[in-house]
Amino acid sequence: MKKEGQIRIPSGCAVSAVISREGKRMTGEKIIQSMVPMHDRSNGLGGGFAVYGIYPEYKEFYALHLFFDDNRAKSECETILKEGFEIVKSELIPTRKIPAITDEPLIWRYFVAPLKSVLASLQLDDKEYVARVVMRINSEVRGAYVFSSGKNMGAFKAVGYPEDVGEFYRLEEYEGYCWTAHGRYPTNTPGWWGGAHPFALLDYSVVHNGEISSYDANRRFIEMFGYKCTLQTDTEVITYIMDYLLRKQKLTLKESASVIAAPFWSTIARKPEEERKKLTFLRAVYSGLLITGPFSVILGFEGGLMALNDRLKLRSMVVGEKDDKVYIASEEAAIRTMEPNVENVYAPSGGEPVIVRVKEGAL
Amino acid sequence: MIIDAAAVGYRELNEILAKGPGKYEIKNCLGQRFIGAGTDGKEIRIEGIPGNALGAYLNGSSIYVGGNAQDAVGDTMNDGKIIVNGNIGDAAGYAMRGGEIFVKGNAGYRAGIHMKEYKSKIPVMVIGGGTGSFLGEYQAGGIILVLGLNAPKIVGNFPCTGMHGGKVYLRTSGKDIVFPPQVSFHLSDGAERAEIGRLVERYCGYFGGDVKKIMDADFITVRPNSGNPYKQMYVSN
Numbered sequence: 001m002k003k004e005g006q007i008r009i010p011s012g013c014a015v016s017a018v019i020s021r022e023g024k025r026m027t028g029e030k031i032i033q034s035m036v037p038m039h040d041r042s043n044g045l046g047g048g049f050a051v052y053g054i055y056p057e058y059k060e061f062y063a064l065h066l067f068f069d070d071n072r073a074k075s076e077c078e079t080i081l082k083e084g085f086e087i088v089k090s091e092l093i094p095t096r097k098i099p100a101i102t103d104e105p106l107i108w109r110y111f112v113a114p115l116k117s118v119l120a121s122l123q124l125d126d127k128e129y130v131a132r133v134v135m136r137i138n139s140e141v142r143g144a145y146v147f148s149s150g151k152n153m154g155a156f157k158a159v160g161y162p163e164d165v166g167e168f169y170r171l172e173e174y175e176g177y178c179w180t181a182h183g184r185y186p187t188n189t190p191g192w193w194g195g196a197h198p199f200a201l202l203d204y205s206v207v208h209n210g211e212i213s214s215y216d217a218n219r220r221f222i223e224m225f226g227y228k229c230t231l232q233t234d235t236e237v238i239t240y241i242m243d244y245l246l247r248k249q250k251l252t253l254k255e256s257a258s259v260i261a262a263p264f265w266s267t268i269a270r271k272p273e274e275e276r277k278k279l280t281f282l283r284a285v286y287s288g289l290l291i292t293g294p295f296s297v298i299l300g301f302e303g304g305l306m307a308l309n310d311r312l313k314l315r316s317m318v319v320g321e322k323d324d325k326v327y328i329a330s331e332e333a334a335i336r337t338m339e340p341n342v343e344n345v346y347a348p349s350g351g352e353p354v355i356v357r358v359k360e361g362a363l
Numbered sequence: 364m365i366i367d368a369a370a371v372g373y374r375e376l377n378e379i380l381a382k383g384p385g386k387y388e389i390k391n392c393l394g395q396r397f398i399g400a401g402t403d404g405k406e407i408r409i410e411g412i413p414g415n416a417l418g419a420y421l422n423g424s425s426i427y428v429g430g431n432a433q434d435a436v437g438d439t440m441n442d443g444k445i446i447v448n449g450n451i452g453d454a455a456g457y458a459m460r461g462g463e464i465f466v467k468g469n470a471g472y473r474a475g476i477h478m479k480e481y482k483s484k485i486p487v488m489v490i491g492g493g494t495g496s497f498l499g500e501y502q503a504g505g506i507i508l509v510l511g512l513n514a515p516k517i518v519g520n521f522p523c524t525g526m527h528g529g530k531v532y533l534r535t536s537g538k539d540i541v542f543p544p545q546v547s548f549h550l551s552d553g554a555e556r557a558e559i560g561r562l563v564e565r566y567c568g569y570f571g572g573d574v575k576k577i578m579d580a581d582f583i584t585v586r587p588n589s590g591n592p593y594k595q596m597y598v599s600n
Contacts, residue, residue, distance in 0.1 A: 037394030037414070038394065040373075040396065264520075313472045313496065316434050316452055316471075331394055331412075331415070331433055332433055332452075333393045333412045333414060333433065334394070336411075337394075345431065346450075347450075347453070347471050349495060349496065349519060350472065
């Protein structure tokens with residue numbers, strides 16, 4: 001098939017999420033069902049899920065999920081992993097054969113810990129080392145792709161409708177305190193397994209509905225800091241931007257939202273002085289990371305999530321809650337599939353981040 | 364006729380609705396799109412959440428929604444009415460050219476974007492709560508009334524951007540709202556308040572509420588500054 005750069009497909013998407021503020025774990029059944037009323041927002045060329053809290057027995061280890069085209073790619077990749085990691089477990093990710101999902105690559109997961117000696121000699125912390133190895137594999141090993149690399153979390157994605165992808169990966173057998181989901185309607189790139197959402201790096205995962213028009217400006221900026229965009233997909237660059245702003249620049253979630261969905265200068269001019277100064281600073285310093293064009297994104301991270309619309313709000317997003325759970329989706333119908341009696345349903349404004357955290361001590 | 368929409372797709376649902384004139388009650392609606400699209404002469408009552416583009420191209424039917432509705436309600440509708448006893452999503456009444464939309468609660472972004480009118484065809488949208496940003500964006504005609512009841516803000520940012528026709532009535536004195544330079548507003552005068560009053564009466568008829576109390580407030584009328592506020596902006600005209 002033709003890959004990124006060989007074909008452009010002109011053209012929506014669906015996103016959905018649920019999180020328990022009490023840290024209660026849920027199976028994947030409801031989040032899968034939530035994608036059903038939004039079926040027509042996807043076209044079968046990509047679906048996926050990210051889930052947090054699924055590997056408690058291996059929570060000290062990075063869980064690497066990989067696609068391999070063939071055994072050559074797998075052994076090449078394993079050579080790299082053995083150089084820098086203790087591998088405590090490697091296994092095929094269990095899947096179910098269903099007619100709706102075909103042409104699957106080899107799908108493996110590895111629970112790994114970076115070798116202390118390697119970190120010491122490179123003078124890197126473990127997260128930075130893992131991120132660099134992910135970049136290296138994804139850009140240098142032909143036919144291998146790390147699509148999930150966080151601790152106690154995992155992304156699962158494929159070409160197909162999200163309901164089918166959930167069934168394929170047996171997600172009803174996993175339990176997590178936070179789930180995000182995506183149904184893809186690819187706009188500029190062909191649908192293949194790596195290009196499905198979520199995009200994930202370390203514990204950050206992003207599902208995205210939209211099509212950003214600042215992709216290349218954002219890519220050029222972020223690639224200065226060691227990130228390698230290999231898929232020409234806007235969601236990939238959003239994931240790296242969030243990792244850069246949060247992990248490397250140590251911005252807060254709210255600040256990072258003010259960078260990527262910065263208010264208009266005319267809106268900033270009307271803010272109280274303190275806030276105006278801060279917003280001006282963020283827009284000036286990180287001007288290359290302003291994301292323009294339509295987006296609604298849900299960022300998953302360890303212990304929480306953040307949902308955000310572009311500042312013009314060119315995509316839909318609805319939030320609701322019930323008891324300990326908060327629900328977010330492109331359509332209210334999706335939320336009501338998960339919780340028919342959802343309360344406080346509202347649509348956040350463009351550029352207004354919705355941040356939900358599991359309460360302290362619950363995890 | 365009662366239709367249980369649980370597990371019924373939008374195509375099937377709309378095929379049933381298209382069969383003939385009559386009254387329909389849709390139960391367990393959950394996200395089915397295009398309900399009643401292009402129809403006339405029907406009365407459709409919906410329990411549950413209708414999907415996007417409810418009543419698109421509506422041509423005379425009446426649609427009643429018991430709760431919230433999603434995006435693009437009444438997209439390009441030509442005639443009829445849509446009554447929503449809850450909130451509605453973004454881009455309600457997109458390019459609407461006739462008929463009426465009444466919403467009890469709030470509207471999302473871009474309500475009434477590019478509404479238009481021609482002679483006796485004057486579309487009307489009444490929103491009881493507040494609206495998101497870009498209310499009446501590129502409005503070319505028609506009437507939008509926003510009451511701001513139980514809403515922290517009556518409108519979001521950038522209301523009436525690109526407006527070049529029609530009018531927007533807001534229940535406010537307007538002093539905290541920043542409008543673009545191409546539009547201006549004045550306190551609604553007697554004839555305008557009479558028109559507002561008739562719409563408020565109908566609003567209260569659908570959803571309840573005290574007409575007198577609602578009318579006991581300042582209203583403003585927002586209009587484009589001239590017949591052609593964007594003269595020579597894009598073409599020499």
